[in-house]
Amino acid sequence: MFLGDIVTEISHDLLQIKGGTQLLIDRLVESIKVPIKCNQPVVAIKVRSNYTEIDYLENGQKQTRRCDYVLCTIPFSVMRKMELEGFDQRKIDSINNTVYCPATKVAFHTKENFWSQQGIKGGASFSGAGVRQTYYPSVKFNPERGSVMLASYTIGDDADRLGNMTEQQRHSYVKEVVSNVHPELQQSGMILESASIAWGNYEWSAGGCTVHWDEENYTASYLEAARPQNTLFFAGEHCSKYPAWLQGSIESALEAIYDIVSHKSASILTTTYSNSVQTIQNRALQVAA
Ligand SMILES: Cc1cc2nc3c(=O)[nH]c(=O)nc-3n(C[C@H](O)[C@H](O)[C@H](O)COP(=O)(O)OP(=O)(O)OC[C@H]3O[C@@H](n4cnc5c(N)ncnc54)[C@H](O)[C@@H]3O)c2cc1C
Known part of the structure; x- marks a missing residue:
């Protein structure tokens, strides 16, 4: 898997959306014809025999909604802290045991793209001391507004270490380490702003991504993660x-939608079939009478 990722990352298969990744979300939103409600966190999921009940917060008040079908894309690292009812034990084990790996990014908004004077027009450098990868923008910025460098991108143990620092400590630490490669960062006014995120501590993901490895072995844990519970279906990178x-998250969503549609037509067929059997039985009873 490691090799696979590296091959993807350096191949022509890795694409960038012109105009920014937000465009993907904007186009998906355009195609959904019902209102999308944000800031209403789900706090409980209850699986019933032929429907699913969702508890969520609206302006801090708990509301309950009964749904014929639910496609849940909430990461398991978040779900394992919720109230869950009606799930089988194997599914609960999968929710609790899916392994998540932390990640952090620290970005500097700089007065200028001083690295271009060294012939750097994109790509990355690697530093030690747990700061790892520094990425340079491959697009041009308006020089009046300065530039941006992704000063540090870490995953795994390094991300945990940076994640445990306060934002201020994290920014200063990364500045010190990357200054060994780029002393310009120490010039007064060179860094206009710093921003960072530690996905391991982020409330709505509680991790950067899943890993299909336990201590030693590859596990196809995504198959169990994707397994539905009655009318509750699952999708997301953890199911792929x-x-x-x-x-991975897009493909798993398409598979889940296919499963929902098949389940729905199967239920309609079963209902129609049992209705027909009932009609025939009634007719038979009438004839017999
Ligand atoms: C640092 C980093 C770099 C990456 N770089 C790349 C890259 O270059 N290319 C690439 O293809 N992928 C990249 N990825 C991976 C990619 O971002 C993920 O695989 C993808 O976003 C996963 O989508 P998802 O829908 O499964 O989960 P998410 O995008 O995490 O969506 C889950 C959603 O559930 C919501 N949620 C959580 N809890 C609740 C709740 N209680 N109630 C309601 N909603 C809730 C969250 O707010 C979130 O919107 C990167 C990931 C990281 C962390």
Whole structure:
């Protein structure tokens, strides 16, 4: 998997959306014809025999909604802290045991793209001391507004270490380490702003991505993660054989939608069939009478 990821990352298969990744979300939103409600966190999921009940907060008040079908894309690292009812034990084990790997990014908004004077027009550098990868923008910025460098991108143990620092400590630490490669960062006014995120501590993901490995072995844990519970279906990178890629989450969502549609037509067929059997039985009873 490691080799697979590296091959993807350096191949022509890795695409960038012109105009920014937000466009993907905007186009998906355009195609959904019902209102999308944000800031209403789900706090409980209850699986019933032929429907699913969802408890969520609206302006801090708990509301309950009964749904024929639910496609849940909430990461398991978040779900394992919720109230869950009606799930079988194997599914609960999968929710509790799916392994998540932390990640952090620290970005600097700089007065200028001083690295271009060294012939750097994109790509990355690697530093030690747990700061790892520094990425340079491959697009041009308006020089009046300065530039941006992704000073540090870490995953795994390094991300945990940076994640445990306060934001201020994290920014200063990364500045010190990357200054060994780029002393310009120490010039007064060179860094206009710093921003960072530690996905391991982020409330709505509680991790960067899933890993299909336990201590030693590869586990196809995504198959169990994707297994539905009655009318509750699952999708997301954790349900895909391509974890940590948008492609994986999209493909798993398409598979789940196919499963919902098949389930729905099967239920309609079963209902129609049992209605027909009932009609025939009634007719038979009438004839017999
Ligand atoms: C640092 C980093 C770099 C990456 N780089 C790339 C890259 O270059 N290319 C690429 O293809 N992929 C990349 N990925 C991976 C990609 O971002 C993920 O695979 C993808 O976003 C997963 O989508 P998802 O829908 O499964 O989960 P998410 O995008 O995490 O969506 C889950 C959603 O559930 C919501 N949620 C959580 N809890 C609740 C709740 N209680 N109630 C309601 N909603 C809730 C969250 O707010 C979130 O919107 C990167 C990931 C990280 C962390």
